[in-house]
Amino acid sequence: MFDQNDNLVQPFQLESSHLRGRLVQMGSVLDIILHQHAYPAVVGHLLAEAIVIAVSLATSLKYQGVFTLQAKGDGVIRMLVVDVTNDGGIRAYAQYDADRLGDAAADTKLLGKGYLAFTCDRTGADDKYQGIVELTGGTLSEAVQHYFRQSEQLPTGLIAAAHSDGQGRWRGGCLLVQRMPREGGINVESATPEAEDWTRAMMLLGTCTPAEITDAAITPETLLFRLFHEEGVRVYEPTALRHQCRCTQTRVENMLKSLPRAEIEELAVNDLVTVTCEFCNKHYPFDKKTRDTLYAVNK
Ligand SMILES: [Zn+2]
Structure with a gap:
């Protein structure tokens, strides 16, 4: 079931334009995560997209710990949560309003108005990296791009797509291109060579289709070369992705013990x-x- 080549993140750099990027391709790991719950197709689709986006963002950061993407809104899908550990362990879930699924349409309406938040909980660190952006009625990708433009002044372009073959087999992909963080800020709007590089890279990124990015038959190298061969694309060691939940008997016991027993008994x-x-x-x-026994030990 688990095929490493089928679930990976491929880091790369565009030499001539000084941009870096990530290409995420996922198959069987999405199947595992999405099949843990009987999600309707539209919910599974958006969760799969959230997963590949979260992976592309998490692996752009240097951290030891857990990166979390959370989208919360007033739409049919109330919440999407994706956790990505620094070594490629992923878990995710969605909460949705089954009664309202009938009038679900595009991505944007599924989540409604709300926010998209990123948290990076680094092992051993007290402070958490946190970012938040309004879901303004666009796609998840648009919200992420908006966030990096507004809050980080780090121009970021990404496209994400997911689809199911109708037999329960999922494919998802995300392609992210980002300026390398540099001192003194970056202005891609003025007429500089940097801005031209950026515009060209975004144009090339825009030619990548959802079909290409979710095609299991196209290797990361092939796709990146197809899109960016004139930019001098260089690929680095890919990271394998896997499903990994962090729940354990001990964690559940500790959670129960932290609550008054009377409340537990009511359940x-x-x-x-x-x-x-x-x-x-x-x-x-x-x-x-x-x-x-549990509560006796607690005393
Ligand atoms: Zn679990």
Whole structure:
């Protein structure tokens, strides 16, 4: 089921224009994540896009820990959450309003008005890198580009796409091109060689189609060369991606112990309290005897 070549992020650089980028291609890992819940196709589609976007952003940062992308809105899809660890472990889930799915249309309306937030929880660090941008009615990609333009002054272009073959097999891809952070700020709007490089790279990026970026038969090198061969594209070592949930019996127990027992008991069905991981949908059942032990230890 797991094929490393099928799930990877390919870093690259465009030598002549001094831009860097990431190409994310995912298949079986999306299948694992999306099949953990019975998502309707439109929800699965947007979550798959959020996943490939989150991976492209996470792997552009240097960090040890967890990068989280969270989109929250008042639309049919209430929330999308994607976690990416620095070594390529991914988990994700979506919350949606099943009753309103009938009138779901394009991406934008699915999330409605809300925000897109990025958090980087670095191992051992007290401060969290945090960024937030309004979902202004565009796609997730547009919101991300808007964020980097406004908040980081780091011109960023990206396209993302996902599709399912109708048999439950998903493909997703994201191509991100970014200026390298530099001192003194960057102005891509004035008529400088830098701005021309940027404009040209964005034009080339714009020629990449959703079909190309989700085609399992096109290798990262082939696609990058096809798009950017005149820019002197150089590829670096790719990183393999995998599904990895971080829920454990101990974490669930600690979470239960942090709550008053009376509240927990109210959740019992046939004397069984079951905690379900929102990400991977794994069930953690606690019978009365286990709960007694758990709370006895706590005292
Ligand atoms: Zn889990």
